[in-house]
Amino acid sequence: xxxxxxxxxxxxxxxxxxxxxxxxNEGITSKVALVMSxxxxxxxxxxxxxxxxxxxxxxxxxxxxxxxHARHLAAIIEMLHTATLVHDDVxxxxxxxxxxxxxxxxxxxxxxxxxxxxxxxxxxxLLVNIKNxxxxxxxSTGTCEIxxxxxxxxxxxxxxxxxxxxxLQIIHGKTSRLFELATEGAAxxxxxxxxxxxxxxxxxxxxxxxxxxDDILDYTSDAETLxxxxxxxxxxxxxxxxxxxxxKLTHENTEQHQIVHxxxxxxxxxxxxxxxxxxxxxxxxxxxxxxxxxxxxxxxEALQVLPESEYRxxxxxxxxxxxxxxx
Amino acid sequence: xxxxxxxxxxxxxxxxxxxxxxxxNEGITSKVALVMSxxxxxxxxxxxxxxxxxxxxxxxxxxxxxxxHARHLAAIIEMLHTATLVHDDVxxxxxxxxxxxxxxxxxxxxxxxxxxxxxxxxxxxLLVNIKNxxxxxxxSTGTCEIxxxxxxxxxxxxxxxxxxxxxLQIIHGKTSRLFELATEGAAxxxxxxxxxxxxxxxxxxxxxxxxxxDDILDYTSDAETLxxxxxxxxxxxxxxxxxxxxxKLTHENTEQHQIVHxxxxxxxxxxxxxxxxxxxxxxxxxxxxxxxxxxxxxxxEALQVLPESEYRxxxxxxxxxxxxxxx
Numbered sequence: 001x002x003x004x005x006x007x008x009x010x011x012x013x014x015x016x017x018x019x020x021x022x023x024x025n026e027g028i029t030s031k032v033a034l035v036m037s038x039x040x041x042x043x044x045x046x047x048x049x050x051x052x053x054x055x056x057x058x059x060x061x062x063x064x065x066x067x068x069h070a071r072h073l074a075a076i077i078e079m080l081h082t083a084t085l086v087h088d089d090v091x092x093x094x095x096x097x098x099x100x101x102x103x104x105x106x107x108x109x110x111x112x113x114x115x116x117x118x119x120x121x122x123x124x125x126l127l128v129n130i131k132n133x134x135x136x137x138x139x140s141t142g143t144c145e146i147x148x149x150x151x152x153x154x155x156x157x158x159x160x161x162x163x164x165x166x167x168l169q170i171i172h173g174k175t176s177r178l179f180e181l182a183t184e185g186a187a188x189x190x191x192x193x194x195x196x197x198x199x200x201x202x203x204x205x206x207x208x209x210x211x212x213x214d215d216i217l218d219y220t221s222d223a224e225t226l227x228x229x230x231x232x233x234x235x236x237x238x239x240x241x242x243x244x245x246x247x248k249l250t251h252e253n254t255e256q257h258q259i260v261h262x263x264x265x266x267x268x269x270x271x272x273x274x275x276x277x278x279x280x281x282x283x284x285x286x287x288x289x290x291x292x293x294x295x296x297x298x299x300x301e302a303l304q305v306l307p308e309s310e311y312r313x314x315x316x317x318x319x320x321x322x323x324x325x326x327x
Numbered sequence: 328x329x330x331x332x333x334x335x336x337x338x339x340x341x342x343x344x345x346x347x348x349x350x351x352n353e354g355i356t357s358k359v360a361l362v363m364s365x366x367x368x369x370x371x372x373x374x375x376x377x378x379x380x381x382x383x384x385x386x387x388x389x390x391x392x393x394x395x396h397a398r399h400l401a402a403i404i405e406m407l408h409t410a411t412l413v414h415d416d417v418x419x420x421x422x423x424x425x426x427x428x429x430x431x432x433x434x435x436x437x438x439x440x441x442x443x444x445x446x447x448x449x450x451x452x453l454l455v456n457i458k459n460x461x462x463x464x465x466x467s468t469g470t471c472e473i474x475x476x477x478x479x480x481x482x483x484x485x486x487x488x489x490x491x492x493x494x495l496q497i498i499h500g501k502t503s504r505l506f507e508l509a510t511e512g513a514a515x516x517x518x519x520x521x522x523x524x525x526x527x528x529x530x531x532x533x534x535x536x537x538x539x540x541d542d543i544l545d546y547t548s549d550a551e552t553l554x555x556x557x558x559x560x561x562x563x564x565x566x567x568x569x570x571x572x573x574x575k576l577t578h579e580n581t582e583q584h585q586i587v588h589x590x591x592x593x594x595x596x597x598x599x600x601x602x603x604x605x606x607x608x609x610x611x612x613x614x615x616x617x618x619x620x621x622x623x624x625x626x627x628e629a630l631q632v633l634p635e636s637e638y639r640x641x642x643x644x645x646x647x648x649x650x651x652x653x654x
Contacts (some may be wrong), residue, residue: 032475034482087444090417091437110418111481113440117414118474120444124451125467131460140452147445148359154438155361 003324005048008317012310013056016067016074020052023075027126030118038103038115042086043078045100051182052078054203054318058186061303061311062195069130069189076123077182080143083119084150084178086112135188142181149173153238160247160264162239168208175214176207198305202315205299210322212292215240217326219279234275237267241291243275245284256282289326296323330651332375335644339637340383343394343401347379350402354453357445365430365442369413370405372427379405381533381645382509385526388630388638389517396457396516403450404509407470410446411477411505413439462515469508476500480565487574487591489566495535502541503534521632528629529642536622537649542567543615544653546606561602564594568618570602572611583609616653623650 003009010017028039052074059070088094089102090112096102104112120143127139153170156162183199218233219242233240243260250257256278263271279285299319306312330336337344355366379401386397415421416429417439423429431439447470454466480497483489510526545560546569560567570587577584583605590598606612626646633639 030471030475032479032482035475035478038478084444087440091440111478113414113418114474114477114481116444117411117447118471118478120447121467121470121474125464125471128460128463128467133455133458136455136463137452140448140455143448144357144445144452147441147448148357148362150441151362151365151438151445152359154441155359 003317003321005321009057009314009321010053012314013053013060016056016071017049017053019067020056020071020074020078021049023071024078027075027079027122028119034107034111035115035118038107038111039119041106042082042103042115042119045097046078046082047098049078050318051081051178054179054206054315055182055186057311057314057318058183058199058203059189061306061309061315062187062190062192062199063307064186064190070186072126072130073135073185073189074182076126076139077178077185079119079123079126081178083116083123084146086116086119090116130189132188135185138184138188139181142177145173146177149175149177156239158237158265158267159239160261162244164241164244167239167241167244171208171211172204175211176204179203179207179210195306198302201302202299202319205295205302206319206322209292209295209299209319212241212288212295213322213326216242216285216288216292218242219276220285220326230276231269231272234263234272235267235269237264239264241288242279242284245287246275246279246282249282249284249287250278292323292326296320330644330648332648336384336641336648337380339641340380340387343383343387343398344376344380346394347383347398347401347405350398351405354402354406354449355446361434361438362442362445365434365438366446368433369409369430369442369446372424373405373409374425376405377645378408378505378509381506381530381642382513384638384641384645385510385513385530386516388633388636388642389514389519389522389526390634391513391517397513399453399457400462400512400516401509403453403466404505404512406446406450406453408505410443410450411473413443413446417443457516459515462512465511465515466508469504472500473504476502476504483566485564485592485594486566487588489571491568491571494566494568494571498535498538499531502538503531506530506534506537525629525632529626529646532622532626532629533646533649536619536626536646539568539615539619539622540649540653543569543612543619545569546603547612547653557603558596558599561590561599562594562596564591566591568615569606569611572614573602573606573609576609576611576614577605619650619653623647
């Protein structure tokens with residue numbers, strides 16, 4: 001059976017999801033008209049809202065009955081995610097995101113940076129209203145780690161000696177950590193101390209799989225279906241897993257090895273065609289796919305601590321769906 | 328007697344100030360080397376640390392005996408201030424701040440935006456450790472208002488019909504609000520509910536005076552003494568008080584009025600010399616100076632609720648010193 005996002009992931013929390021969306025709109029309300037227009041623009045440009053949906057499903061799966069705080073938490077997660085996208089678009093000078101003009105392109109860099117700052121602050125403000133110390137500490141530490149992960153990625157740009165371990169540290173910070181906050185936060189709201197670790201592991205492994213798949217797609221997708229340009233990572237000299245694996249699977253003194261090595265070191269896409277074929281022929285893609293599968297398996301395994309429910313099943317479906325992107 | 332910053336402002340809290348500085352260094356510790364280098368660079372490029380000193384003085388003036396939390400709070404204030412400067416430098420594409428290369432110039436925009444985000448998150452993380460709900464709520468709301476104030480400033484760029492009231496809203500957000508957090512936060516730590524309002528008023532009026540003076544200097548200072556270029560605000564079409572006053576003090580159908588009106592609307596410095604002389608000859612500068620004096624008087628008046636002490640005196644000296652910049 002093919003997994004369908006709406007039917008097999010969203011449906012069990014569709015009602016909470018609608019309420020959460022309404023809460024995001026209240027959250028970005030501001031007496032400053034420009035803050036509101038920009039926030040509205042960037043929040044509406046959001047994608048599938050995977051992170052808040054994960055948060056809502058996790059809350060239900062952990063046994064939360066009154067979903068008020070969980071809806072707020074899901075909105076907070078999405079606002080934090082949106083803030084990072086807005087800042088990413090400024091630093092990457094992106095003009096489009098998911099086919100829509102970015103905030104920096106529609107307004108300017110100043111507005112985009114400041115509205116990003118506003119969204120971070122408002123997310124914390126809404127979080128404070130929930131009045132839960134454990135939750136607050138988890139988020140304040142987590143957001144530091146997210147920023148650190150993004151800087152670590154910059155630090156390793158153009159470094160061909162990056163290892164898989166370094167890569168995992170980077171993607172944990174820049175991607176998996178926010179997923180972890182979404183699900184562990186839900187377990188905290190449920191008051192289920194014993195579920196915290198399981199929920200964190202689910203989201204952490206899911207996030208790793210999700211990012212590995214994203215990095216594979218940078219060498220295999222076509223631009224039209226994804227809104228992502230092939231070769232973006234290579235352009236920036238990012239040592240992602242497909243390249244790290246390709247370096248490991250080719251011998252140091254081969255031309256293939258040297259082309260990948262040099263491409264990371266210099267960035268640019270002048271050897272893009274060659275790098276793509278090396279990644280494919282060296283077995284690097286198979287290796288990455290295998291790693292994504294392993295991470296997905298670990299994610300699903302972590303869920304088994306929770307009692308069986310349609311919500312747990314939906315979390316499992318979501319993990320499977322992410323993997324389906326490349327199969 | 329001329330007020331001396333070190334002797335008449337800093338001295339009463341010199342010991343706490345040194346400990347606070349140490350705490351900032353611990354606060355910016357990160358396992359990511361690049362995060363640490365950039366944070367260290369931008370924190371060290373800081374100026375007189377007026378905001379944390381104000382926080383320490385306010386804590387003492389409100390009767391705080393154990394200064395541990397106050398030192399932490401002062402460090403948090405400085406970290407938030409630093410984060411806004413780092414982001415400002417990115418959006419203004421500034422290469423120098425106080426004669427030192429900016430983070431965006433030394434590294435790049437990406438690094439600067441992300442380290443700014445890290446500093447905001449770390450500031451919240453340290454704040455959560457103090458475990459005081461009132462303090463946390465004040466800061467989470469306040470940081471939203473600061474971002475909103477900065478966006479409001481962008482919204483009113485190139486708008487000659489901005490009023491003094493709009494101007495006051497802008498400077499309250501972008502400047503005074505952080506000063507308020509510094510002193511009201513100290514009153515919260517002191518557990519002195521009755522001092523909260525007085526401390527907020529002191530800092531709010533001080534901040535207004537400070538910003539009005541800064542805006543006067545944009546039309547009167549020389550670049551060498553200030554590290555600020557004359558005409559920066561005019562360049563960006565910012566309707567600051569000197570221009571708002573000049574428009575009010577000249578008749579609509581005069582050439583002078585039209586030059587100022589047009590300069591705000593278009594930005595640029597092609598009429599800088601003329602605008603400077605209009606600001607001076609129309610009585611706008613005197614008006615601004617008068618307003619700065621009034622704000623300073625209100626700041627000092629608000630202090631009178633506190634018991635007399637060397638700390639209260641130092642806060643009064645600080646307000647006086649800010650005014651001395653233009654006399």
